[in-house]
Amino acid sequence: MSAPVAVSGSGSIYQRKYGRWEAAGHVLAPGTTRKEALAKLTEKIAARNRGLPIPSAQGSLAAYLTYWLENVAMHQLRENSHTRYAACVDRYLIPGLGKKKLTKLTAKDVRTWLNQLGATCQCCSRGIAALRDEPRCCAAGRCCRKLLSPLTLTHIHSVLKSALEHAVREEEIPRNVARNVRTGTPRPRRFEPLTADEARRLLTAAQGLRLHALFELALHTGLRKGELLGLRWGDLDLSAGTAAIRRTLQRTTVGGLTTLPTKTRALRTSHRPPHPLKHHHEQQQREREAAGTMWQDSGHVFATAQGRAIDPTNLTRAFTMLLRKAGFRRIRFHDLRYSTATLLLEQGVELVVIKELLGHAHIGVTAGVYAHVRLRLQRQAIDTLGSLLGTTDDPDDPPTAAVVR
Structure with a gap:
């Protein structure tokens, strides 16, 4: 006859003669053979000795x-x-x-x-x-x-x-x-950044609008929509043309328009042309005088004509109207951020500088998003080197391939 086996989960509590209480429990390690059961028991004892937790959750x-x-x-x-x-x-x-x-x-x-x-x-x-x-x-x-x-x-x-x-x-x-479990790396989302000529045309079309300064800063700095709307006058140094990016403005289901910390918690400083902001500040002062007692001072750089914070959805509508006025294709406001980085890359600005400007947590994010721009720049670099060495592609030959790493 085989020896009796204790039921899994059973145990006992007893007191030793010197007064200390001890508890002992029993957990089955099922196996079809004695060798398999011994192997599982050895594995659990080894895991316990290494300090690994014993699974306790029995729920779904x-x-x-x-x-x-x-x-x-x-x-x-x-x-x-x-x-x-x-x-x-x-x-x-x-x-x-x-x-x-x-x-x-x-x-x-x-x-x-x-x-x-x-x-x-x-x-x-x-x-x-x-x-x-x-x-x-x-x-x-x-x-x-x-x-x-x-x-x-x-x-x-x-x-x-x-x-x-x-x-x-x-x-x-x-x-x-x-x-x-390893999943495939998803292909980066496609976007259509503005060319330098398109960016100039867009800013020209924005002249005279209330939020002209916002659109200009978006293209000059690459700030996110919420970061632009979350700017306060206390964050700016107009004489130096800098701003501390501390917060972002978002609409949430529970809190409505809410100010939150930036996506990356590290405080960063953005450099910006001071002239548009100075003109915008003067315009806001005139709106404040016109609103009188209706003015609600939120402290935001970009506010409504009554001083309240601007809803991100309303900014999207204003941007869509600007695109129609300029005769542009439909793009997202976030594509202005991509346009800033693309134009900087094409001008030879180092990737690490663009990373700091955009506020990416890791440089891999910057490199991954703008991989297509780097491939085009590699092609141009190879062509430049070919011209320098006197070796150019025959028109009937396939184009020289950039090195993809």
Whole structure:
């Protein structure tokens, strides 16, 4: 007869004769053979000796994700970021992996699910087609193959990694299995920066507008929309033509128009032409006198005609009207920031200087976003060297390829 086996989770508490209390528990390491069971037991003892946590969470991944959103992410993320994380959890993670036990989740589970998610039409899986007035996609028997972009899949994977990383820190699980899953690097978002001639035409069209100084500063400095709207007069040194970038203005679901720290917490100084700001300051003083008792001094450099902060949505509308006036193609306000960096790169400004100007946390972000510009500059450099050495491409030969690293 085999020896009796204790039940997993059972234990006992007893007191030694010198007064100290001790507790002993029993956790099964199941195996089909004695050798496998011994190997698992040895592994758990070794993990304990190395100080690794023993998994304790018995709940589902859905329960932990809900806890993480409400008690951890809520206090670490900005409101808009938390809203995006919550949408990702509710729309993708919980329906796809929520029933899995937190301690039983494996890298294979994550990889298999991500592959399936990336190959699934979202109209079909989420029933979007059935909600339309006219049957389309799967409801009409013709799938539109509306797939998630690589960027969205990377974001979903990142949210899962963040949640599991906190579970490791709280010693709920021994390791973050999502970190063992590698996703492809998404292609950078395409954008259409303005050429130098287009930038000059845009500024000419903006002459006489209330926010002419804002559009000029956007192109001269590459500041984000929220950073421009969050500027206060106390941040500026008009004599030196500099500004301390301390905050950003955003609209949130709960707080409305809210001032938040900049995306990268490090304080940076932006250099700017003082003349547009001086003229803008004089214009604001005239508006203040005209508003009289209706003036509400928010302290912002760029404010409404009554002194209140400008809603980012209203700035977008003003920018769209400027594009129509100038006869430009439709671009985003954020493309002005890309235009600044592109023009600087084309003028030979070092990447590290552009990184500091734009406020990127890592130079890899700057290099990745503007890779297409660097390839064109490499081509020009190779052509210049060819002219110097007296070797030029034959018109019938394919163009010399830039080196891609």
